[in-house]
Amino acid sequence: MNYKTIIEDDIDILVAGAGLGGTGAAFEARYWGKNKKIVIAEKANIDRSGAVAQGLYAINCYMGTRFGENNPEDHVRYARMDLMGMVREDLAFDMARHVDSAVHQFEEWGLPLMRDPKKGTYMREGRWQIMIHGESYKPIVAEAAKKSADKVFNRVCVTHLLMDDSKDNRVAGAVGFNVRTGNYHVFKSKTVICGAGGASNIFKPRSVGEGAGRVWYAPWSSGSAYGLMIEAGAKMTQMENRIVLARFKDGYGPVGAYFLHLKTYTQNGVGEEYESKWFPALAEMVGKEYLDTEGQHLSHKPIPTCLRNHAFISEVNAGRGPIHMVTMEAFQDPHLEEIGWHNFLGMTVGQAVLWAATDVDPKYENPELTTSEPYVMGSHATGCGAWCSGPEDVSPPEYYWGYNRMTTVEGLFGAGDAVGGTPHAFSSGSFTEGRLAAKAACKYIDDGKAEGIRVSDKQIEDLKTKIYKPLETYTVYKNEVVAGSVNPNFINPRQGLDRLQKLMDEYCGGFGVNYMTNEKLLSIGLKKLKSLEEDMEKIAASDIHELLRAWELNHRVRTSESVFQHTLFRKETRWPGYYYRGDAMKLDDKNWHVLTVSHRDRKTGEYTMEKAPLYHLVSEK
Amino acid sequence: MPTFVYMTRCDGCGQCVDICPSDIMHIDKTLRRAYNIEPSMCWECYSCVKACPHHAIDVRGYADFAPLGHSVRVHRDEEAGTIAWRIKFRNGKKDMELLAPITTKPWGTGIPKLADEPAPSKEMRDSELLFNEPKYVRMDGGDLHTLESNGLTLKAGVYY
Numbered sequence: 218m219n220y221k222t223i224i225e226d227d228i229d230i231l232v233a234g235a236g237l238g239g240t241g242a243a244f245e246a247r248y249w250g251k252n253k254k255i256v257i258a259e260k261a262n263i264d265r266s267g268a269v270a271q272g273l274y275a276i277n278c279y280m281g282t283r284f285g286e287n288n289p290e291d292h293v294r295y296a297r298m299d300l301m302g303m304v305r306e307d308l309a310f311d312m313a314r315h316v317d318s319a320v321h322q323f324e325e326w327g328l329p330l331m332r333d334p335k336k337g338t339y340m341r342e343g344r345w346q347i348m349i350h351g352e353s354y355k356p357i358v359a360e361a362a363k364k365s366a367d368k369v370f371n372r373v374c375v376t377h378l379l380m381d382d383s384k385d386n387r388v389a390g391a392v393g394f395n396v397r398t399g400n401y402h403v404f405k406s407k408t409v410i411c412g413a414g415g416a417s418n419i420f421k422p423r424s425v426g427e428g429a430g431r432v433w434y435a436p437w438s439s440g441s442a443y444g445l446m447i448e449a450g451a452k453m454t455q456m457e458n459r460i461v462l463a464r465f466k467d468g469y470g471p472v473g474a475y476f477l478h479l480k481t482y483t484q485n486g487v488g489e490e491y492e493s494k495w496f497p498a499l500a501e502m503v504g505k506e507y508l509d510t511e512g513q514h515l516s517h518k519p520i521p522t523c524l525r526n527h528a529f530i531s532e533v534n535a536g537r538g539p540i541h542m543v544t545m546e547a548f549q550d551p552h553l554e555e556i557g558w559h560n561f562l563g564m565t566v567g568q569a570v571l572w573a574a575t576d577v578d579p580k581y582e583n584p585e586l587t588t589s590e591p592y593v594m595g596s597h598a599t600g601c602g603a604w605c606s607g608p609e610d611v612s613p614p615e616y617y618w619g620y621n622r623m624t625t626v627e628g629l630f631g632a633g634d635a636v637g638g639t640p641h642a643f644s645s646g647s648f649t650e651g652r653l654a655a656k657a658a659c660k661y662i663d664d665g666k667a668e669g670i671r672v673s674d675k676q677i678e679d680l681k682t683k684i685y686k687p688l689e690t691y692t693v694y695k696n697e698v699v700a701g702s703v704n705p706n707f708i709n710p711r712q713g714l715d716r717l718q719k720l721m722d723e724y725c726g727g728f729g730v731n732y733m734t735n736e737k738l739l740s741i742g743l744k745k746l747k748s749l750e751e752d753m754e755k756i757a758a759s760d761i762h763e764l765l766r767a768w769e770l771n772h773r774v775r776t777s778e779s780v781f782q783h784t785l786f787r788k789e790t791r792w793p794g795y796y797y798r799g800d801a802m803k804l805d806d807k808n809w810h811v812l813t814v815s816h817r818d819r820k821t822g823e824y825t826m827e828k829a830p831l832y833h834l835v836s837e838k
Numbered sequence: 839m840p841t842f843v844y845m846t847r848c849d850g851c852g853q854c855v856d857i858c859p860s861d862i863m864h865i866d867k868t869l870r871r872a873y874n875i876e877p878s879m880c881w882e883c884y885s886c887v888k889a890c891p892h893h894a895i896d897v898r899g900y901a902d903f904a905p906l907g908h909s910v911r912v913h914r915d916e917e918a919g920t921i922a923w924r925i926k927f928r929n930g931k932k933d934m935e936l937l938a939p940i941t942t943k944p945w946g947t948g949i950p951k952l953a954d955e956p957a958p959s960k961e962m963r964d965s966e967l968l969f970n971e972p973k974y975v976r977m978d979g980g981d982l983h984t985l986e987s988n989g990l991t992l993k994a995g996v997y998y
Contacts, residue, residue: 570908
């Protein structure tokens with residue numbers, strides 16, 4: 218294994234993973250750090266990497282303050298309501314007050330934003346969403362990042378963060394390998410902005426066999442945001458808050474534009490409205506503050522995503538599935554029909570392919586919906602991620618330690634899925650978080666906080682040995698068996714992934730058990746995960762591509778452990794429809810109106826859990 | 839719907855290998871052409887299909903739920919700033935052509951080089967503002983929102 222070691226030294230800002238968060242960070246960093254060295258490391262190609270690789274047909278987070286539409290606090294209240302109260306409102310407010318400036322720049326850069334011809338405003342899909350022709354959303358923002366960065370290392374998979382050997386709990390860069398050449402890359406950097414992704418594919422997906430890649434979030438979203446940061450000792454928050462999506466069956470095509478713009482609606486298998494009948498019992502579970510069944514019609518408050526899922530799941534379990542999306546009315550209008558199809562082509566081509574393959578013409582047939590397997594991420598209608606500092610002028614003391622979006626590891630910042638407690642950021646909000654992190658990282662350096670960082674050769678060499686071990690394992694043991702993938706000495710990454718997905722599904726509340734778990738199940742699951750972690754020492758990779766999969770799996774396993782620990786800690790059912798704690802089926806504000814925060818000791822692997830206070834925006838009037 | 843590559847159209851140029859977000863388009867060493875090495879990690883994102891200069895890459899719906907005999911083809915043109923789709927149903931009854939813009943400006947021309955922008959003042963550095971702010975927040979003279987400006991406080995506990 219004679220892979221070269223390539224060292225990139227004297228970096229000021231290293232962006233690890235450049236989806237929307239990472240590109241925002243790289244772009245903005247140049248403004249605040251004119252002479253700073255800005256480097257991007259990305260496991261794919263930043264022109265088409267991250268969750269927005271295939272495009273988007275909407276920007277889901279836009280205030281429209283310039284048109285008098287919303288103020289930032291309106292969005293915070295919406296996100297709080299949708300997440301059953303569990304939001305870092307300082308971070309959410311901060312993101313919302315800046316997000317429009319990102320969107321206005323996107324338009325200037327050439328991203329086609331649709332306009333309302335009468336009002337001159339952006340075409341609204343819903344209160345927060347604006348419609349775009351976003352096939353090239355990612356290549357456009359990547360262009361901006363490339364103009365700012367000194368160097369872009371495409372196809373370098375970052376596997377570990379480097380830690381300072383002279384000062385405890387301070388980041389010093391990152392390492393990884395090139396998935397083409399196999400070479401070992403060392404990035405010595407004063408700060409790292411983690412723009413890596415959330416996690417698909419840790420819970421068993423509904424799709425099987427060849428279709429296993431048909432997941433809602435991109436299959437390359439390997440939980441690396443969490444895998445990297447947890448290994449570095451960063452505190453995490455709300456990792457129990459996985460998300461389940463109600464989407465078009467099999468293709469997971471988005472439903473936002475269908476509900477909000479096309480005004481389609483759902484009904485059960487016998488053509489009835491089904492949601493409202495589940496609400497009285499649900500209101501008993503979660504309390505009137507979270508589901509006001511009588512006042513809802515008057516207040517027009519949207520019903521939290523998880524609670525709508527709950528009604529969906531309950532109706533199917535009652536034997537009145539499938540749930541259909543009623544498209545046949547809206548699709549009679551040729552203009553709306555075209556929008557319905559463009560919506561898929563712009564962001565989930567697979568759904569168009571599926572309908573073409575199964576002759577489902579939504580003009581004449583109402584397509585089926587399903588609830589997905591759970592996902593762990595922090596930018597859609599959920600807020601998993603690192604426990605980060607907020608901005609000085611907004612955050613209360615418990616939420617503030619000097620630098621906006623800095624984790625509890627010094628010099629390590631987050632953006633997008635990496636930042637916890639900030640749901641509903643979506644693409645534009647993630648980009649904005651990257652910008653905020655970049656400004657703060659420059660300030661951190663200018664304040665002299667990154668002086669005297671030392672990285673020992675030993676740390677670099679130890680990580681190199683560790684990274685390539687799966688190749689070594691394969692070489693040593695492959696000839697012990699005649700042929701095939703069954704070997705008593707190792708498992709391959711696919712086999713490991715299958716095992717992870719099965720145990721997450723069965724013990725941590727996947728679709729296979731109707732999203733149900735309890736303390737006993739979680740404890741068994743954690744035990745099984747522990748033995749998988751031991752087997753990860755014996756994972757084998759036959760080539761560099763499999764080595765990539767091996768490290769993605771490592772990040773997924775680390776993410777899963779955190780999900781288990783958090784789910785075990787929160788003894789209540791806060792988000793029915795996302796998951797259920799069978800041994801604590803009620804929402805419990807008395808004990809659990811808090812954010813969960815975890816810390817994994819870097820040396821021992823031991824977890825400690827704590828509760829952090831929840832602050833809410835309150836009007837002074 | 840995993841991708842596949844037509845033998846007679848692929849010339850092994852590697853554009854698909856270069857762009858695939860999932861690292862699954864590789865060149866076959868014997869045939870010197872591209873193919874999908876891991877269909878179960880394909881998101882049908884069409885990045886490779888759009889990038890192929892010979893339209894050699896197509897997609898066949900996932901075997902576990904999509905019957906054969908359909909087609910969704912695409913032509914993306916950065917110079918024209920458009921993307922054109924054609925969707926054909928399995929039963930042949932529907933054949934749709936759809937066109938959408940992908941950019942409103944010649945490629946890359948609307949994006950500033952921040953190294954050439956005037957450096958931010960100390961006042962700007964000490965503020966909560968980002969590049970182009972406050973102007974771009976509201977496109978008027980308005981300042982950035984703060985808790986104070988919006989009459990808000992953050993309070994711990996259960997408040998709704």
